[in-house]
Structures are given as structure tokens and as C-alpha cells.
Amino acid sequence: AQSVTQPDIHITVSEGASLELRCNYSYGATPYLFWYVQSPGQGLQLLLKYFSGDTLVQGIKGFEAEFKRSQSSFNLRKPSVHWSDAAEYFCAVAGTYKYIFGTGTRLKVLA
Amino acid sequence: NAGVTQTPKFQVLKTGQSMTLQCAQDMNHNSMYWYRQDPGMGLRLIYYSASEGTTDKGEVPNGYNVSRLNKREFSLRLESAAPSQTSVYFCASRPFGDRGRQPQHFGDGTRLSIL
Numbered sequence: 001a002q003s004v005t006q007p008d009i010h011i012t013v014s015e016g017a018s019l020e021l022r023c024n025y026s027y028g029a030t031p032y033l034f035w036y037v038q039s040p041g042q043g044l045q046l047l048l049k050y051f052s053g054d055t056l057v058q059g060i061k062g063f064e065a066e067f068k069r070s071q072s073s074f075n076l077r078k079p080s081v082h083w084s085d086a087a088e089y090f091c092a093v094a095g096t097y098k099y100i101f102g103t104g105t106r107l108k109v110l111a
Numbered sequence: 112n113a114g115v116t117q118t119p120k121f122q123v124l125k126t127g128q129s130m131t132l133q134c135a136q137d138m139n140h141n142s143m144y145w146y147r148q149d150p151g152m153g154l155r156l157i158y159y160s161a162s163e164g165t166t167d168k169g170e171v172p173n174g175y176n177v178s179r180l181n182k183r184e185f186s187l188r189l190e191s192a193a194p195s196q197t198s199v200y201f202c203a204s205r206p207f208g209d210r211g212r213q214p215q216h217f218g219d220g221t222r223l224s225i226l
Contacts, residue, residue, distance in 0.1 A: 009151070032212050043115070043201060043217035044154075051212050090153060097142065097161050098169070099215060103153040 002027050004093050006102035013081050014110045021076040021105050023091030032094040033074045035065055038104075039087045047089075050074060061085070083109045113137050115218035117202050123224045124192045132187040132221050134202030141207030143185035144215065145169075145177060147198040154201065160185055162207055192225045199223070 003026045013019055025031055032051050036044040048059025055067040065076045074091060086109045091102040118133045136143065141162045146154040146169075156169030158177040166177050174196060176188045185204075189196060199222050203215040 034214055036217075041219075043219045044203075044215075045217075046214045049212075049214055094212070097167075098144075098156060098159060101154040103151060 002093065002095070002100050004091050004100050004102040006089075006091055006105050008105045009103070010106050010108065012108040012110060015083050016080050019076075019078045019081045019085070019107070021089050021091075021107070023074045023076065023102060024072050025074060025091070025093045026072065027093050031074075033065075033067065034092045034094065034099070035059065035063070035074075035076050036090045036092065037061075037087045038090065044090060047076070081107075081109055083111060085109055115202055115204055115216055117200075117218035117221050119221060120219065121222045123226065124189075125226055126193060128192050128225075130189050130192060130223075132189075132200055132202075132223075133184070134186065134218060135184045136202075136204040136216070137183065138204060138206075138216065139182070140204035140216070141182070142205050143179065144203040144205075145175075145185070145187045146201045146203065147171065147196075148201060148220070149198050157187065157200075194225050197223060197225045 005024045034049045035047040038044045047063050050057050050067045088104045088106045090104045092099045115136045144159045145157040155171045160166045160179040163182045178186050199220045201220050202218045205213045205215045
């Protein structure tokens with residue numbers, strides 16, 4: 001069955017520290033993978049996407065993600081976190097019509 | 112640059128009342144979606160419409176109905192609201208085709224409380 005797992009419900013980092021959010025997927029074919037961010041009271045905004053090719057993809061706001069087929073992972077990273085990055089982050093895998101979302105990781109940033 | 116517009120933004124209902132959540136997109140997208148978001152459960156698909164004139168059930172369709180009124184609008188109806196339907200509802204749209212490569216675009220949500 002297709003699924004997306006985000007093992008970390010909450011993560012707290014200090015401002016300026018590096019960040020890695022984990023995402024593991026289960027999908028029968030070549031996955032199309034996405035990371036979205038949700039600020040409080042807002043909808044979801046696309047950070048980045050992976051379809052094929054280079055396994056390291058760059059997104060908005062200084063985020064990047066690395067696709068590792070052997071580990072079925074698509075982890076999101078940022079070298080230096082800003083206070084404005086505090087939000088909830090969702091990983092998703094897309095089929096022809098539907099997405100499957102992970103349960104999200106809530107990021108807290110300490111000043 | 113409206114994108115996906117949802118109305119209302121907030122609503123409080125009593126158990127048993129009915130309500131329709133409205134969603135409209137101005138990006139000429141073919142596919143539209145309704146999700147609910149509950150703490151710790153991510154986004155769960157209620158219904159989707161791959162193209163105008165078609166609708167299909169998602170993961171949690173019970174207690175809901177949808178109407179794809181035209182290419183722009185996709186409404187979600189609660190016929191007899193229950194407290195378990197208290198949630199934040201998101202509408203999304205995306206272009207059809209390209210086998211899932213197109214990202215979904217989301218509205219800002221409707222926060223629904225059922226007493």
C-alpha cells in the first residue's frame with residue numbers, strides 16, 4: 001500500500017542551527033514527491049518537488065531535499081534555520097489523481 | 112492572483128445542521144480536492160474531482176457530499192453535521208495530466224466547529 005511516514009511529530013532547533021526533517025515513503029512505481037509548509041492559520045505552500053533526475057532538489061526559502069531510492073526517503077534540509085521557519089511541514093507522494101500526505105512535523109525555533 | 116478561495120473561513124454549527132463549504136479556483140485547473148485536517152493525522156482526502164463532471168470518493172467520504180458545479184467551483188456539503196466533523200477543511204486544485212507531477216495549490220481553509 002502507498003504510504004508516507006514522517007517519524008518526527010515535533011522538532012525544536014535553535015535559530016541558526018541546521019535542520020533535517022525526515023520523510024519515508026512506500027510507493028510501487030517511480031514516486032513524485034513534494035514538501036509543503038503550513039504556517040499557522042494558513043493553507044499549504046509548496047516548498048519543493050522531485051520527479052526524476054538529480055536527487056538533490058532546491059526549493060524556496062533556502063530549503064533542499066535529497067531523494068534516496070535505496071532508503072525510500074526524501075528528507076528536507078536547511079543549513080541555517082530562521083525564526084520565520086517555525087511551521088508545520090508535510091511530505092507527500094503523488095499518484096495520477098491523488099496525493100498521500102504524511103502526518104506532518106511541527107518545527108519550533110528557539111531564539 | 113486569488114488562486115484557491117474558500118468560504119466561509121470560520122463556521123460554528125449545531126449537531127444535525129447542514130452546511131455547504133464553497134471553493135473556487137481561478138487557475139483553470141482541471142482537478143479539485145477536499146481534505147480535512149485533524150491534529151496528528153495530516154491531511155485526509157474526502158472527495159476529489161479529476162475533471163469537470165466527475166467526482167470520486169477519497170479516504171474519508173462518509174457524511175459528506177460534493178458537487179463540481181463547473182470547472183472553477185467544487186463544493187462540499189455536510190447534510191447532518193456531527194461533532195466528529197469538527198475539523199479544518201482545505202480545498203486544493205491542480206492541472207490535470209502529467210501523471211501526478213503537477214503540484215496541488217491550496218486554499219486557506221475553513222475552520223468548522225460542530226457543537
